[in-house]
Amino acid sequence: MAGFAHIPVLFAATLDNLAIRPGGTYIDGTLGGGGHTAGMLERGAGRVLGIDRDPAALQAAAERLGNYRERLTLVHGNFRDVGKLAREQGFDQVDGVLLDIGVSSPQLDVAERGFSFGQDAPLDMRMDPTQGLTAADLVNTLPEDELADVIYRYGEERGSRRIAKRIAERRRSAPLTNTTELAELVARALGGRKDERIHPATRTFQALRIAVNDELGALEEALPDATELLAIEGRLAVITFHSLEDRIVKEFMRRESAVCLLPPRLFAEQCPHLVDRGEGPRPCIYIGSRNCDYAPRLEQVTHKPIVATADELSANARSRSAKLRVAQRIAGDANQ
Numbered sequence: 001m002a003g004f005a006h007i008p009v010l011f012a013a014t015l016d017n018l019a020i021r022p023g024g025t026y027i028d029g030t031l032g033g034g035g036h037t038a039g040m041l042e043r044g045a046g047r048v049l050g051i052d053r054d055p056a057a058l059q060a061a062a063e064r065l066g067n068y069r070e071r072l073t074l075v076h077g078n079f080r081d082v083g084k085l086a087r088e089q090g091f092d093q094v095d096g097v098l099l100d101i102g103v104s105s106p107q108l109d110v111a112e113r114g115f116s117f118g119q120d121a122p123l124d125m126r127m128d129p130t131q132g133l134t135a136a137d138l139v140n141t142l143p144e145d146e147l148a149d150v151i152y153r154y155g156e157e158r159g160s161r162r163i164a165k166r167i168a169e170r171r172r173s174a175p176l177t178n179t180t181e182l183a184e185l186v187a188r189a190l191g192g193r194k195d196e197r198i199h200p201a202t203r204t205f206q207a208l209r210i211a212v213n214d215e216l217g218a219l220e221e222a223l224p225d226a227t228e229l230l231a232i233e234g235r236l237a238v239i240t241f242h243s244l245e246d247r248i249v250k251e252f253m254r255r256e257s258a259v260c261l262l263p264p265r266l267f268a269e270q271c272p273h274l275v276d277r278g279e280g281p282r283p284c285i286y287i288g289s290r291n292c293d294y295a296p297r298l299e300q301v302t303h304k305p306i307v308a309t310a311d312e313l314s315a316n317a318r319s320r321s322a323k324l325r326v327a328q329r330i331a332g333d334a335n336q
Contacts, residue, residue: 155207
């Protein structure tokens with residue numbers, strides 16, 4: 001597995017904003033090549049739980065991080081189950097959780113995984129090749145309208161209807177089974193788009209990968225559980241590579257750090273919490289004069305996402321779309 005190289009994006013910024021504490025306990029919910037985990041351990045983390053759905057990634061990380069085995073626990077699983085997996089391993093309260101969403105460089109570089117059309121390979125795209133539907137299953141079985149919706153929603157591809165129509169026409173004679181064939185079909189459906197900086201099939205491949213791995217659903221499930229695992233002043237750091245992912249993270253952190261959950265237009269008239277923040281249960285007109293025990297659980301550390309520096313972009317082109325957001329756990333229970 002020596003070829004399983006990995007350059008973690010936003011490496012220094014992520015570790016700095018996680019504020020690694022000597023002897024602290026951390027979770028890397030998307031281990032990948034183990035680069036961020038190695039940084040945590042090198043900065044003195046006492047224990048780190050690394051989770052990944054890809055057995056190849058776990059094996060490579062185990063080899064890379066062998067010198068830290070006494071402080072490292074590796075688990076095969078999906079980061080959407082971070083709460084359950086953490087508690088099973090005795091990580092009940094932690095000082096930080098990192099989620100690095102998306103496909104890793106090694107997965108892109110291994111042709112047979114089918115994530116990229118740079119080399120001909122089976123249409124797979126599963127991050128965990130031991131379970132679930134493949135990209136070939138989706139393109140060959142989804143109704144044309146549903147396939148177009150997947151490509152538009154997850155790939156933000158304006159030509160999704162044309163692409164889905166061309167795929168439906170093609171699969172009537174024979175199923176699509178490899179990456180090159182699909183990439184060429186998409187390029188023809190879009191008229192080539194030779195003036196664009198990226199290959200015409202890029203957005204379609206991205207959409208299929210997100211759908212195959214249910215990446216957005218996993219993220220939505222993981223964020224509340226990751227927050228619940230944090231000790232007070234523990235930090236949640238999330239790296240995204242897609243506008244839909246970033247929107248989910250931004251809205252979650254904004255909601256969990258809000259002074260009040262009332263819609264803004266009702267805030268001033270119906271909710272007196274603004275002047276009582278942090279003072280425990282307080283009267284709330286909105287819920288019928290009951291005492292309201294709401295209080296925010298998070299405080300945003302980064303109000304705007306951190307992006308790659310010029311130096312990092314020149315060293316690692318795959319960092320160009322990466323965005324890091326960080327929040328810190330505060331005493332969210334009004335009775336604390």
